[in-house]
Amino acid sequence: MIILENIEKVYRTSSVETLALNKINLHIKKGEFVSIMGPSGCGKSTLLNIMGLLDEPSNGKVAIDGNAVTKYSDQYLSQLRNQKLGFIFQSFHLINDLSVIDNVEIPLLYRSSTAKERKELAQEALEKVGLSNRMKHFPKQLSGGQKQRVAIARAIVGKPEIILADEPTGNLDSVMGNEILGILQKLNEDGATIVMVTHDDEMAKKTHRLIRLFDGAQVQ
Amino acid sequence: MLTRTDSAGTTMSSGPGSFQFMNQYVKALKTPEVVGLCSNFGFSNTYVNGNKIKLNTKFTNSDFWKVTDFDFLEGKPYNDQQINNRDYVAVITDGLRDQYFEDGDHGVVGKYIEVESINYRVIGVVRGSPATRLYTYSDIYFPYTLPKSNYEDKGVNGSYVAMILGKKKADLKAIQSEFDHMITQLPPSLWNDGGRFSVLKVNAETFFDHAIQSFGSRKTTQLYTIFGLVLVMIIGLPTVNLVNVNVSRILERASEIGVRKSFGAPARALLWQFVIENVFITLIGGVLALVLSLIIIEMINSSGWIAYADLAINPTVFLISVGVCFLFGLLSGVIPAYRMSKLKIVEALKS
Structure with a gap:
C-alpha cells in the first residue's frame, strides 16, 4: 500500500546540515495497522509527512497504492492526498470558524460532489465516531477527545484507503486515548490501512507492527 | 477669471469681468445658445418687525434664468422689458419669503420687500440654492439695471460672471475657440490700462476646470x-x-x-x-x-x-x-x- 525506498531527508541551513531520515525502506501492506515509535526528534513525524505527501524527501522513492510519486506537482499531489489519504494530527487542526460538520466536509470540497452528498457523507462519518449529536457545534465547544473524534471523522469522510495519524492520543488522557485507539482499530477492521506515530508503548502493542526509529534510521 | 499682467508678470490685476465687457463681447458670441450674466453675490440688510435679516444679493440679466435651473415655486423671472424699464422687481428665495412674509404660504407675488429703503415688487419665488453653488446662490435676485449693480462701470474687470449654455455638449470646444478668438480681437486699449498691462489671460472654462484653476495659476x-x-x-x-x-x-x-x-x-x-x-x-x-x-x-x-x-x-x-x-x-x-x-x-x- 505504501512503499518507501531509500528515503532520506536532509534539512540544510547556511551552516548546518541535519540528516533527519537516513535510507528508510518500508513496505506497508494493505489493511495493516502500523505504529512508529522513537525518541523525540528521531524523524517519526518527518517520515509520516513524507508518507502522506505533505513533505518531499531529499532522496528516495515513495509509492502510494501503486502510484509512484515521481513528480511533486501541486495538482498531482493534491489529488493523491484527497483520494487516498486521511490525516489525524496530535493538535487536531480543526478550523475554529467552521462548525463540526463543515470541518468534516473539508476533504469533500475538493472533489466533485453536491452539498447534499457532502452533508450525508459527513453525517455518516460523524455517526461512526459517535458525534452525530454535535454536528452544529463549533470546535471551541468540544472537549479534546471530541475534537479528535471530529478530526477522525474528517480523515475518514472521503473513504481513503490510508489513514496517517501523528500522535493522535498525544494530547488526551488515557481514557480518551483508549477510546480514540478503539475507533482506529475499528476502522482498521473495516479495511483501512493505518500508520500511527506514538510515544505510548501500550498503544503501539495493540497495532500489528511496530517500526522503531533512532536518529533518523530504522532500528526495528 | 480675467487676469492682466505686464510683460514681466510683476504687476497683476485679476478678478471677474465687468458687466459691459461680458455684455458686449461674451454675450455676442455666436456658438452658445444663451449667455447668462450675473454679479458675484453682495451683502445687504432688510428689516421685518424691527429684526434685521442679513441678505445676499445678486444682479442678473434675463438669460441668467434660462441658463440656470431654478425651481419657481411662485411667479416667474423678470424679462428684458422689466430690465430695460428699470422696474423695481425682485425674485426671492423661499427661505427669504418665510423670514420676511408672515403669511408667505398664501403667495407673495405682487407684494413688496424693502431693501435699503427701496421697495421691490416680488415677481417670483424660487427654491433656494446652497451657498456652495457660488455663482447662483443668493437670497434675492435683481435686474442688473437697478441701483448698486455697477453695470455701467467701464473697463474689463468688475464683479460679473458669464454662464454659457451651449446648444449641445459637443459645442464646448467650438465655444472655447470662438471665445479665444474674440479675446485676441479685443482692442488693447480696452484692457491695457494705458500701457500698464501687456498680457490678458481669460478663458471660457467648464465649472470643474474653473474650480481646479482656483487652486493655482498652473496649466489645467x-x-x-x-x-x-x-x-x-x-x-x-x-x-x-x-x-x-x-x-x-x-x-x-x-x-x-x-x-x-x-x-x-x-x-x-x-x-x-x-x-x-x-x-x-x-x-x-x-x-x-x-x-x-x-x-x-x-x-x-x-x-x-x-x-x-x-x-x-x-x-x-x-x-x-x-x-x-x-x-x-x-x-x-x-x-x-x-x-x-x-x-x-x-x-x-x-x-
Whole structure:
C-alpha cells in the first residue's frame, strides 16, 4: 500500500546540515495497522509527512497504492492526498470558524460532489465516531477527545484507503486515548490501512507492527 | 477669471469681468445658445418687525434664468422689458419669503420687500440654492439695471460672471475657440490700462476646470496631474495598508491552509478562496461606505449647516467607486493569497 525506498531527508541551513531520515525502506501492506515509535526528534513525524505527501524527501522513492510519486506537482499531489489519504494530527487542526460538520466536509470540497452528498457523507462519518449529536457545534465547544473524534471523522469522510495519524492520543488522557485507539482499530477492521506515530508503548502493542526509529534510521 | 499682467508678470490685476465687457463681447458670441450674466453675490440688510435679516444679493440679466435651473415655486423671472424699464422687481428665495412674509404660504407675488429703503415688487419665488453653488446662490435676485449693480462701470474687470449654455455638449470646444478668438480681437486699449498691462489671460472654462484653476495659476493639465497624484496617494496608501492587513489576516489562517492542503486543496483553489473572500469583504466595505454616505448626506442636508444643501449620491460616481472597491479588493487579496497558497504544508501546520 505504501512503499518507501531509500528515503532520506536532509534539512540544510547556511551552516548546518541535519540528516533527519537516513535510507528508510518500508513496505506497508494493505489493511495493516502500523505504529512508529522513537525518541523525540528521531524523524517519526518527518517520515509520516513524507508518507502522506505533505513533505518531499531529499532522496528516495515513495509509492502510494501503486502510484509512484515521481513528480511533486501541486495538482498531482493534491489529488493523491484527497483520494487516498486521511490525516489525524496530535493538535487536531480543526478550523475554529467552521462548525463540526463543515470541518468534516473539508476533504469533500475538493472533489466533485453536491452539498447534499457532502452533508450525508459527513453525517455518516460523524455517526461512526459517535458525534452525530454535535454536528452544529463549533470546535471551541468540544472537549479534546471530541475534537479528535471530529478530526477522525474528517480523515475518514472521503473513504481513503490510508489513514496517517501523528500522535493522535498525544494530547488526551488515557481514557480518551483508549477510546480514540478503539475507533482506529475499528476502522482498521473495516479495511483501512493505518500508520500511527506514538510515544505510548501500550498503544503501539495493540497495532500489528511496530517500526522503531533512532536518529533518523530504522532500528526495528 | 480675467487676469492682466505686464510683460514681466510683476504687476497683476485679476478678478471677474465687468458687466459691459461680458455684455458686449461674451454675450455676442455666436456658438452658445444663451449667455447668462450675473454679479458675484453682495451683502445687504432688510428689516421685518424691527429684526434685521442679513441678505445676499445678486444682479442678473434675463438669460441668467434660462441658463440656470431654478425651481419657481411662485411667479416667474423678470424679462428684458422689466430690465430695460428699470422696474423695481425682485425674485426671492423661499427661505427669504418665510423670514420676511408672515403669511408667505398664501403667495407673495405682487407684494413688496424693502431693501435699503427701496421697495421691490416680488415677481417670483424660487427654491433656494446652497451657498456652495457660488455663482447662483443668493437670497434675492435683481435686474442688473437697478441701483448698486455697477453695470455701467467701464473697463474689463468688475464683479460679473458669464454662464454659457451651449446648444449641445459637443459645442464646448467650438465655444472655447470662438471665445479665444474674440479675446485676441479685443482692442488693447480696452484692457491695457494705458500701457500698464501687456498680457490678458481669460478663458471660457467648464465649472470643474474653473474650480481646479482656483487652486493655482498652473496649466489645467498640470493641475489635473497634481490632483490625480493626490488622489492616487489618498487611495494608494490605504491599499498598501489593506495588503498588509490581508497578509497578517491570511497568515493567521496558515494552519487552515495547511489543513486544507493536507486534505487535497490545490494551491489554485486556495488562491481563489482567499481572493473571493477578500473581494467580498471589500464590497461589504463599499456597501457600508454607501450607507454611511447616505446617512451623512441626509444629516448635512437636514442639519442646516449649508443652507439649501441638496447633496445626493451620484450613481456614476458610486458605480465607479464600487469598481474601484472591486479592483482594490482583487489587488490587495491576490498578493497575500498567492504567497499563502504557496506555503509548504508542514510549515503551515506548525504555525
